[in-house]
Amino acid sequence: MPPRSSPTKTQSIYAPRPCRLLSVTDLTPQEKLFRLQLNDGSDLGHRPGQFVQVSVPGLTEAPISVASSPDRHGFFDLGIRRAGRLTTALHALQPGAQLGVRGPFGRPFQLETLTGKDLLLIAGGCGLAPLRSLLQYCEDHRNRFGVLHLLYGARSPADLMFKEDLHDWQKGACFNCRVTVDHSPADGCYDGATGLVTGLLDDLDLVPGRTVAVLVGPPPMYRPLLDALEHKGIAKESIMLSLERMMRCGIGKCGHCSIEHLLCCQDGPVFWLPEIEHLRGAL
């Protein structure tokens, strides 16, 4: 477990940095993609897997994962589901609106450990948003990795996020990209795979000794996936997952996101499986 980061002297960790909404795009009926730019023109300075605390002036703030690679400059993306007060207000905003962000916070995906490995990247539902930052990073630095598998599952075709990206990833040479939905509608407009994301693993050729699995999705996805990965011979030490917890401060002060002795906002949200599997309520 790396040491927790401490605030820099020059910048208050409580002060949001002002940023401007460049564009808003519908992803699904309940999720939108927000493209933002810091008012001072600087890059956010994040690493894939980290999150920011986003605020609408006069309202509350919420943790949201960064959905774009740090190597795509001049903007950053957030994929946001309409859930409650803040996200409903965000969904009503138009380009040009002013927002605030604190961060980036949290422990990212450990890129140094992933370098040189085959990656098995698995997302469920809204989990494709945080994973997209790593996916773009892999695209931008393709020669740093071995085989790249991307497995993604959503409830229905309408719930598939980032459909244009998925189309590109399925057609392109970077990823072995497989997509499934739990249920396909009766209208015949969907001709892709159906079933749970675990089913996509069945006939996948993996080399366990050089594969690292990265999982991001809703809590019910993890147990069956971990069983399936064990069946495939992937060691626990080679499984990294991102956890979501109710969070307030984002900087390890309030304890709201604690999982026993760990704080999800600082020790996570990305963990290696052996760090958390024995903790009550972690999975």
Ligand SMILES: Cc1cc2nc3c(=O)[nH]c(=O)nc-3n(C[C@H](O)[C@H](O)[C@H](O)COP(=O)(O)OP(=O)(O)OC[C@H]3O[C@@H](n4cnc5c(N)ncnc54)[C@H](O)[C@@H]3O)c2cc1C
């Ligand atoms: C590290 C991290 C990264 C996240 N990244 C994203 C992201 O990329 N995109 C996205 O859409 N959302 C993300 N979330 C979830 C988002 O922060 C919550 O949905 C947030 O509460 C929305 O704020 P709100 O004011 O709109 O809703 P609220 O009014 O706070 O809550 C709406 C409902 O969601 C529930 N809720 C709140 N937080 C969570 C949580 N963490 N897990 C489960 N249920 C919760 C509440 O109990 C309530 O029922 C992330 C959360 C964490 C901790």
